[in-house]
Amino acid sequence: MANSEKMTQQELKQPDAFQRAGAEARDWLIERQTLVILAVGVVLVGGLVVALISYFSSRGEASAAKELGAALEILDRPVIATPEGAQLTPQDGTEPPFKSAQEQDQALVKALTDFRAAHKGTKSATTAALALGKAEYRLGNHDKAVAAFSEYLKDAAQNDPMRAAALEGRGYAYEAQQKYDEALASFDEMSKVESGGYLEGMGQYHRARILILQGKKDDAAAVLVKIPVDHAGSAAARLASERTALLAAAGVKIPEPPKPTGGPGDGGA
Secondary structure (H helix, E strand, O other), X not given: OHHHHHHHHHHHOOOOHHHHHOHHHHHXXXXXXXXXXXXXXXXXXXXXXXXXXXXXXXXXHHHHHHHHHHHHHHHHOOEOOOOOOOOOOOOOOOOOOEOOHHHHHHHHHHHHHHHHHHOOOOHHHHHHHHHHHHHHHHOOOHHHHHHHHHHHHHHOOOOOOOHXXXXXXXXXXXXXXXXXXXXXXXXXXXXXHOOOHHHOOHHHHHHHHHHHHOOOHHHHHHHHOOHHHHOOOOHHHHHHHHHHHHHHHOOOOOOOOOOOOOOOOXXXX
């Protein structure tokens, strides 16, 4: 029982394994909502340049978009792990594969940093800041990730559909630095701007995770039980139910979930 309790406590403090596993799927869905999302995602680079050029109207913006597409082609180059000292040779005049995901991200950071310096003030430079923040986070450069996400949020339109993703990324970067108050602020702001899809309810879910890290498990439970009611059927609702079960196993008293408002069946027979 003691070992089981200890394991449960550890699980509560770690990101969900299936949340990490689902991150790519989340990005896949979100990154197809708008042309801006295509610019950041680069799952298939083939039609990216055309999409970017059609999104950015002016000649200068179109030129910058084309260059951004070229910079993001780094994400289309494969990553092939090789033994120490082995050389990877390019085929058909293409660039050689990267030896690791870290090497790929380092190349991406350099390309996007150079691009943003050359195209300050363009929409493409703003878009590049979001991709840059993600790459810096993956490299463990959390201060730089916060700076990149903050640049994106400063320059992007208030109705930009990717603001929620930027706020989530910044929250994660603060969390990695154990700056929990800053992370909470970012996730709370995310709750106000999230626009459905995978991110529905995720700001609230992240708030509960941070509260757990701060040792405020009762407060976290109160947040978690509301998510399946407010965002029924969402990924956040499923994650919240898993976290609630872990809290209950750890001995935390779980409050009764609130009743849905305005739903059928109110009042007893």
